[in-house]
Amino acid sequence: xxxxxxxxxxxxxxxxxxxxxxxxxxxxxxxxxxxxxxxxxxxxxxxxxxxxxxxxxxxxxxxxxxxxxxxxxxxxxxxxxxxxxxxxxxxxxxxxxxxxxxx
Amino acid sequence: xxxxxxxxxxxxxxxxxxxxxxxxxxxxxxxxxxxxxxxxxxxxxxxxxxxxxxxxxxxxxxxxxxxxxxxxxxxxxxxxxxxxxxxxxxxxxxxxxxxxxxxxxxxxxxxxxxxxxxxxxxxxxxxxxxxxxxxxxxxxxxxxxxxxxxxxxxxxxxxxxxxxxxxxxxxxxxxxxxxxxxxxxxxxxxxxxxxxxxxxxxxxxxxxxxxxxxxxxxxxxxxxxxxxxxxxxxxxxxxxxxxxxxxxxxxxxxxxxxxxxxxxxxxxxxxxxxxxxxxxxxxxxxxxxxxxxxxxxxxxxxxxxxxxxxxxxxxxxxxxxxxxxxxxxxxxxxxxxxxxxxxxxxxxxxxxxxxxxxxxxxxxxxxxxxxxxxxxxxxxxxxxxxxxxxxxxxxxxxxxxxxxxxxxxxxxxxxxxxxxxxxxxxxxxxxxxxxxxxxxxxxxxxxxxxxxxxxxxxxxxxxxxxxxxxxxxxxxxxxxxxxxxxxxxxxxxxxxxxxxxxxxxxxxxxxxxxxxxxxxxxxxxxxxxxxxx
Numbered sequence: 094x095x096x097x098x099x100x101x102x103x104x105x106x107x108x109x110x111x112x113x114x115x116x117x118x119x120x121x122x123x124x125x126x127x128x129x130x131x132x133x134x135x136x137x138x139x140x141x142x143x144x145x146x147x148x149x150x151x152x153x154x155x156x157x158x159x160x161x162x163x164x165x166x167x168x169x170x171x172x173x174x175x176x177x178x179x180x181x182x183x184x185x186x187x188x189x190x191x192x193x194x195x196x
Numbered sequence: 197x198x199x200x201x202x203x204x205x206x207x208x209x210x211x212x213x214x215x216x217x218x219x220x221x222x223x224x225x226x227x228x229x230x231x232x233x234x235x236x237x238x239x240x241x242x243x244x245x246x247x248x249x250x251x252x253x254x255x256x257x258x259x260x261x262x263x264x265x266x267x268x269x270x271x272x273x274x275x276x277x278x279x280x281x282x283x284x285x286x287x288x289x290x291x292x293x294x295x296x297x298x299x300x301x302x303x304x305x306x307x308x309x310x311x312x313x314x315x316x317x318x319x320x321x322x323x324x325x326x327x328x329x330x331x332x333x334x335x336x337x338x339x340x341x342x343x344x345x346x347x348x349x350x351x352x353x354x355x356x357x358x359x360x361x362x363x364x365x366x367x368x369x370x371x372x373x374x375x376x377x378x379x380x381x382x383x384x385x386x387x388x389x390x391x392x393x394x395x396x397x398x399x400x401x402x403x404x405x406x407x408x409x410x411x412x413x414x415x416x417x418x419x420x421x422x423x424x425x426x427x428x429x430x431x432x433x434x435x436x437x438x439x440x441x442x443x444x445x446x447x448x449x450x451x452x453x454x455x456x457x458x459x460x461x462x463x464x465x466x467x468x469x470x471x472x473x474x475x476x477x478x479x480x481x482x483x484x485x486x487x488x489x490x491x492x493x494x495x496x497x498x499x500x501x502x503x504x505x506x507x508x509x510x511x512x513x514x515x516x517x518x519x520x521x522x523x524x525x526x527x528x529x530x531x532x533x534x535x536x537x538x539x540x541x542x543x544x545x546x547x548x549x550x551x552x553x554x555x556x557x558x559x560x561x562x563x564x565x566x567x568x569x570x571x572x573x574x575x576x577x578x579x580x581x582x583x584x585x586x587x588x589x590x591x592x593x594x595x596x597x598x599x600x601x602x603x604x605x606x607x608x609x610x611x612x613x614x615x616x617x618x619x620x621x622x623x624x625x626x627x628x629x630x631x632x633x634x635x636x637x638x639x640x641x642x643x644x645x646x647x648x649x650x651x652x653x654x655x656x657x658x659x660x661x662x663x664x665x666x667x668x669x670x671x672x673x674x675x676x677x678x679x680x681x682x683x684x685x686x687x688x689x690x691x692x693x694x695x696x697x698x699x700x701x702x703x704x705x706x707x708x709x710x711x712x713x714x715x716x717x718x719x720x721x722x723x724x725x726x727x728x729x
Binding site for chain 2: 101105106109110111112113114115116117118121125128129131132133135136137138139140141142143144147148149150151152153154156158159161167169173174176177178179180186188189190191192193
């Protein structure tokens, strides 16, 4: 990657938008392709110093996995859990069809 | 009678404890100030007037009944809208959460409440804390009380402006790359980003989980310390919360303010964050602050942090990557906005239409960037490399802290810039965080405090103090000493110079544009940059 031009095409942005589930407009896609190109050009400088001998840091303060006791803790009631739902039915979240007609 | 809104929280708390002032009086004073100033500032997204007065009256009753309340009971506080509050909307500045009232309180909010603090409302911020100016709030920007044409910093510009303009004695903020410290710098206030894991993030709407920290925003170092004492400490609801037992930060601040001798303290100036690229007045005030520290006995040493120049690049890979994952939860199913495409659609189509309508341009930009950085084929080169840079920056800090006790930099490269100046240039906006980002990448604590006004524009300048992880108390001690030295020099706190007209007369004198046209009416399609909606 570091040797290639990081320029980003509109098709790539469309693909990323599909992955990210954002229905971008054609104008947004075009705009973002230009912006992302320049941002990626700038941030790719991390590759200059990220040599194989340097370990990665994912978490600033090392911690091991934390488990709590296997007892019932604070939980939301069904009503509380549904309180912010755009649509609920019969104590459950309601969504539209999972599959489209052609699927 | 004293204007209660001008008092530091610590002084107000003393009056409340002695029952010389009631919480209802203090809360009403804040609410009146908010009513008078909000038309200019727009620091709040929600003001909970009735609930605040009711709670204040309960506190007064408890105190009258002889209950032993905490030292801050009855003091009003503002809360950044990134924190969940079960009695107030919590939108994180986003359309996608407009009107959402969470079913639970963030731990820090619950701790405020049980300490008897009185929530005044929720403060404005860049959408999901993505920004350095509050211009990315879906509900319109906050204006800097020093000059209404200028940014109050971001993402926590609402909390900083509210505190600087005496709408609240102090506030909660969150800091992922400088969102507490940079607003503090440009508004003349104090802000503290605690050690990563020092303050619970349960109920803090997540941006980038390996970077986010909640912390206090105030007008004095002691007030931040008092608030930090209330919100800090282990929380079993947050698996990244440290189990350390923390010392009293208020005691540390009081110790620092009572003994102004700094002999034995080694202060490191980061060579890479000093000089070129910094506004002349910022450099001047910074150098004067160093001279003040030296005169008090501190040893000033220059240290090098050669990898800091890679910090912004690493940050703008790690943050978008984590944000793209964290923001996947806004799926139109469990909470927030739902937009159904014309003629209906599958869950996936509804989700995509919702996120298109509900997210602003900066959020879309970062989600797409993060999705790109995590894509197969790019992951190692970008995200993997960024994580290695993180290690290199931690090593730079380790080397520096082997030579010095605290590190200092200017809090921000410039004073507050004009609203609209950088909104069309994301890279220029990102560069603004060059001084603050390294502390987030390394997880160490950082404090910002005011050190004067830049001679060329009369706007506040801040200094940042950093200490090794878990040494938050050191920052409160040294910060309180520096603050006291500065107050002795000036004869008053910096915010005594805040213009009563929020800089309006000054703006007229220099022919600045009126702020009105810089404020786009909020709503889909009118995002501030006008470019991507």
